[in-house]
Every structure is written in C-alpha cells, then in structure tokens.
Amino acid sequence: MYVCLCKGVTDKAIRRTVEDGARTWREVQRETGCGTQCGKCGCMGKGITREAIREE
Ligand code: FES
Numbered sequence: 001m002y003v004c005l006c007k008g009v010t011d012k013a014i015r016r017t018v019e020d021g022a023r024t025w026r027e028v029q030r031e032t033g034c035g036t037q038c039g040k041c042g043c044m045g046k047g048i049t050r051e052a053i054r055e056e
Contacts, residue, residue, distance in 0.1 A: 003034060003041050003044050003045050003048060004032075004033070004034040004035060004037075004041040004045060005041070006033075006036075006037035006038050006041070007032065007033035007034055007036065007037060009032045009033065009034040009041075009045070011048050013032055013034075014028055014032060014034060014045060014048045014049055014052060015048070015052045017031045017032055018049060018052035018053055018056065019052075019056075022049075023053060024049075025045065025046045025049045025050075028045065028049045029045075
C-alpha cells in the first residue's frame with residue numbers, strides 16, 4: 001500500500017528501512033523521502049515507523 005503518493009513510498013519500503021537500521025521517523029524520511037513534500041502522509045508514515053520499530 002502506498003503511504004506517500006508524492007514520493008511513491010509504500011508501507012513495505014518503510015518497514016524495510018527500519019529493518020535496515022533506521023530508528024527514528026527522521027531517519028526513515030531521510031532514507032525514503034516519505035513526508036518530505038506535501039507532508040500529508042506524515043501521520044501514517046510515523047505510525048508505521050513506530051510499529052515497525054516495536055516489532056524489531
Ligand atoms: Fe507524502 Fe505528500 S504524500 S509528502
């Protein structure tokens with residue numbers, strides 16, 4: 001599922017970024033570009049990042 005339409009970032013891409021070592025929403029943003037344009041996906045992106053970190 002696409003989380004960020006501006007940058008074409010999926011929930012899978014966010015999870016993969018966390019698997020690869022990202023530990024904060026900032027790091028996920030830096031790696032994927034998620035939430036760096038219009039910002040509408042920020043809330044969902046942050047939520048998925050948090051969930052993925054919890055599951056690590
Ligand atoms: Fe993610 Fe616009 S939908 S920055």
